[in-house]
Amino acid sequence: MDEPGPTEWQPRSGPAVGVGPWADERDEPAPTDPRYDPDLLADGDTRNVVDAYRYWTREAIVADIDARRHPFHVAIENFAHDANIGTVVRTANAFAAAAVHIVGRRRWNRRGAMVTDRYQHLMHHESVADLIDWARGEGIAVVAVDNTPGARPLETADLPRECVLLFGQEGPGVSDDAQRHADLTVSIAQFGSTRSINAGVAAGIAMHAWIRQHADPDRAW
Structure with missing residues (x-):
């Protein structure tokens, strides 16, 4: 279900935020x-x-x-109507990503975006192959983020400055097709019992890894 979410963000209870006239x-x-x-x-x-x-x-x-956007993109597969997409969009907006790419189903639940999709460029691709073709045409590296055998640790990997960080949907992770065509696959180090990290959380971790390597912290708010 594609829910539009609130017209603008406000807490459900308590005083209003922001400024008056x-x-x-x-x-x-x-x-x-x-x-x-x-x-x-x-x-x-x-x-x-x-x-x-x-x-x-x-x-x-x-x-x-x-005028200040960073040259990294974020893509997330949406073949099972992933509920994490809103969170990914909100985080991408916070880090001034060039664009967020929705791969698969066009419709997604916008509530988690907290209306940040109004300020974030969004693109849609019918399939992973379409996303890969777009990236190749733009000269942008595709970096899959998934804990799979052979993946390089995100903590020590050198992320390309111009890239698209690709995330799978909750549960199955990055699709086999995406992994086969990615220029690089990185994994996030885990130390507990869970087999995987929430897709929205993983996206935030990977985006911040890019920020630490390539962004100028003096330009942050």
């Missing part, structure tokens, strides 16, 4: 910069955005992120 928050005239949304300036901004983007239009926020 500009006139109530600041002792200065409202800005006339076109990046600012007149309705948000008048009514307040309770969206799930960092303070630097308060009162900005969605288009202005996306344009600003586009």
Whole structure:
């Protein structure tokens, strides 16, 4: 089921987050910069955005992120309607990924994204083969993330700067077809009893590994 989720993020209980109308928050005239949304300036901004983007239009926020996006992509297989996709999208937005690629079913549950899909570029591919063809055409390496024999430890692997991190769906993991065509397969070190890590969690770990290797922490909020 493809659930749209809330129109904008707010906690289900407790006080609202964000800021009120500009006139109530600041002792200065409202800005006339076109990046600012007149309705948000008048009514307040309770969206799930960092303070630097308060009162900005969605288009202005996306344009600003586009100027700073990182050259890594994230792909997740969605052949069984994986419920982790929303979490992956939200994390990809936090790390300013170039795009999130949904492989398989086009429809996905958006609740976990907490409306961050409004600010994150999304692409759809019918099959793993389509994703691989797209990556080859863009000159981007495909890095499968799965705990399979022969995988290199993510903790010591050198991730390509321009790559797509590919994750399987919850349970079966990365499909055999994806593993065969990936340029590199990496695994996340585990020390407990469970056989696998939640796909959404694994995606966050791998994305942060890329950030640690290639991103400039001085550019973070």
